[in-house]
Amino acid sequence: MLKLTPAERSELRSQAHGLNPVVLIGEAGLTPAVTKEIDAALNAHGLIKVRVFGDDREARVGMYDTICAELGAAPVQHIGKLLVLFRPKKEEEKQRQEKKGRGMREVTIVKPSASGTKRPSVTRVLLKGNERVTAGGNIKRAKARQTSQKKSSLGGN
Structure with missing residues (x-):
């Protein structure tokens, strides 16, 4: 399980505020299929929200701890039935995206x-x-973006 400083946790909470839950845990609870889906979402996004349908708070806390321990994720926030998890993306994926x-x-x-x-x-x-x-095998450069005649004549006022 990853450990976060309070400043990192606060930053991640603010980033997660606008996110929608990507994984839903239903009646069956935390099955291997759900764990696999959470793992895939963490690989793709790094920061995710999970919604748990169930009224038992203790069961939700247990699921939260289990997910973090099994997948090596950091617990960010647990509010009601929403769990926020974070795991940094793999280095090779970061490099591929940068290139x-x-x-x-x-x-x-x-x-x-x-x-x-x-x-x-x-x-x-x-x-x-x-x-x-x-399509003909010729090389073309992208054209410069057209600027609006109306906006340029107004002068930005």
């Missing part, structure tokens, strides 16, 4: 021959972030 959409990427372009009887030409090209390959 996504940045820098150059390699693309293979296959163009058929003009006569259709010869082999297609295959070329590997490095594209910048603002470039794309068209």
